[in-house]
Amino acid sequence: MRVLGRLLILSLALLLAVPAGALTLVLVLVLDPAAQAWLAGGALAGLDATLSDLAAGMAPETMLLALAGLAQALSVLLVAPPVLVALVGETLRLRALAWYAGAAGLLTAALPWLARGAVRPGGAERLAAEGHLSAILFLTGATAGLVYWLVAGRSAAQPPRGAPGA
Template structure:
């Protein structure tokens, strides 16, 4: 019964951590001038590519690919770090606020280096 209650509590914590992380990421992207310019230029480039495909009479596959890429990146940035830290914390019984806060921050900060070393399919 204790295992089931810890599992339910962990699921609830992840359910709350993912939108909180999304709000912080969105706030950082909007408030940071460099990130705001990067986000605006990326959004305009994606909009231009999608609209030019539609104007040429092509199906909107590019827009679907952009949305799928954003969904994958959001999942990797927002769901993987809290889930990984929660799994390690519960396994090793490290249940402190410092562990969860610093662990999520460190794993999220390390993601660019981890993804850079990932195996990529050959084209």
């Protein structure tokens, strides 16, 4: 019975943690001036490319596939780190806030670097921009980890009620 209860709490915590991380990402991208410039430049370039591709006769289905790819990348970025950290934390019965927030933040920030597999050539400006993006992603993952810890992580190692030492 305890396992079912933990699974329910784990699911609820993840159901709350993932949107909290997504909300943090959106807020930081909207409020941070450097992220605004990066987002506006990327959005305008993407809109320009989309409109020129549509004018050239590209099928709208191709655009839907590109949007599906973006949605998949965002789900990997926002869902995978808190789920992985939660599973490891629950398996090892960890209760530390540092584990849930820190590990989720580090994993989220590291995902683009791990996916790329190598350092991109470029100067200090590119490295600073990528470091800034990594800090934004760390904050996103840390927020998701914090929400998970608040809901389920604090009680991960507690013995069942009525057990000796409870």
